[in-house]
Amino acid sequence: SYVVTQPPSVSVAPGQTARITCGGNNIQRKNIHWYQQKPGQAPVLVVYDDSDRPSGIPERFSGSNSGNTATLTITSVEAGDEADYYCQFWDTSSDPVVFGGGTKLTVL
Amino acid sequence: QVQLQESGPGLVTPSETLSLTCGVSGYSLSNDYYWGWVRQPPGKGLEWIGSVYHSGRTFDNPSLRSRVTMSVDMSKNQFSLNLISVTAADTAVFYCAARPSRGGYFDYWGQGILVTVSS
Numbered sequence: 001s002y003v004v005t006q007p008p009s010v011s012v013a014p015g016q017t018a019r020i021t022c023g024g025n026n027i028q029r030k031n032i033h034w035y036q037q038k039p040g041q042a043p044v045l046v047v048y049d050d051s052d053r054p055s056g057i058p059e060r061f062s063g064s065n066s067g068n069t070a071t072l073t074i075t076s077v078e079a080g081d082e083a084d085y086y087c088q089f090w091d092t093s094s095d096p097v098v099f100g101g102g103t104k105l106t107v108l
Numbered sequence: 109q110v111q112l113q114e115s116g117p118g119l120v121t122p123s124e125t126l127s128l129t130c131g132v133s134g135y136s137l138s139n140d141y142y143w144g145w146v147r148q149p150p151g152k153g154l155e156w157i158g159s160v161y162h163s164g165r166t167f168d169n170p171s172l173r174s175r176v177t178m179s180v181d182m183s184k185n186q187f188s189l190n191l192i193s194v195t196a197a198d199t200a201v202f203y204c205a206a207r208p209s210r211g212g213y214f215d216y217w218g219q220g221i222l223v224t225v226s227s
Contacts, residue, residue, distance in 0.1 A: 086154055099155065
């Protein structure tokens with residue numbers, strides 16, 4: 001089955017830019033979605049179809065997908081962005097829905 | 109606005125069946141969405157369990173397929189999950205979540221329900 005890899009943790013200072021990656025073989029062929037999950041809460045969709053934002057999600061959140069890496073970028077990071085972030089895709093050829101292992105974003 | 113709410117027992121005995129229901133408000137199950145389940149063991153990541161369409165068609169995680177059944181109840185606008193032969197490894201927060209049929213993402217989630225498997 002297809003495997004995606006996320007770094008376990010990313011740390012960034014307030015006001016800086018955080019980049020969270022999701023790696024996989026030729027992942028650019030898949031539509032990648034990103035979720036933010038704060039402790040004790042359900043996940044929230046922050047980017048879908050590689051780079052689209054649901055309504056209500058700040059423009060500071062953006063996504064890209066090229067080659068073997070999809071990236072969630074958070075600019076001007078705030079303390080409130082501290083959370084776990086998961087990438088996900090839907091693949092009808094094998095496992096229909098796959099989540100990455102998650103990345104803990106720490107705001108220093 | 110679409111709202112999902114999980115319900116069911118918080119404690120299940122090993123080898124028994126875990127049964128959960130997700131009530132949907134603000135949207136009809138007959139609309140163009142897949143209704144699914146995702147679980148999260150304590151301190152771990154998200155795992156997709158499966159999804160069901162209002163027609164009854166299902167997609168499921170191959171690793172759980174032999175133990176999972178899902179169904180929809182259009183009269184109550186709710187859908188359900190049964191997971192048989194549970195063990196302590198099935199202890200998790202279970203979320204119900206909705207995915208548009210033309211999209212691969214979950215844009216609506218329930219708040220989650222913790223189910224503990226223990227005697």
